[in-house]
Amino acid sequence: MxxxxxxxxxxxxxxxxxxxxxxxxxxxxLSNGKSMYGTPVDARTAIKEVNVATTGAVNVSCGDVVAFRNADKTFAWKFDVIGHRDVDLQSIAPAGFANKPLRIHVATNDMERN
Known part of the structure; x- marks a missing residue:
């Protein structure tokens, strides 16, 4: 050649x-229509709560369920991120929930293999 x-x-x-x-x-x-960042869940299952108004970045492990609060609005998300890449809150939050960017750093959990 x-x-x-x-x-x-x-x-x-x-x-x-x-x-x-x-x-x-x-x-x-994904090709099945689901988010590549995880899935929305019931906020009562959250292991962590984040106040969006006072937080600049969040660290979670893959599989964590986190409730996000912004004034009187709340939603929860179970992080199951392909490749453990960072997630922008605005890409997973309901419309109108977040008015500023918030980076969510997703790490492997102890049960995953590297």
């Missing part, structure tokens, strides 16, 4: 990888 052909294949492969990563970042749904 020539150097030119190798460079062309590498460039095309890199562009495809970048395009697929960009599409994945914009689409937080």
């Amino acid at each position: 020539s150097l030119r052909a190798f460079r062309t294949i590498t460039l095309v492969g890199s562009m495809a990888l970048i395009a697929s990563a960009a599409m994945a970042a914009n689409d937080a749904r």
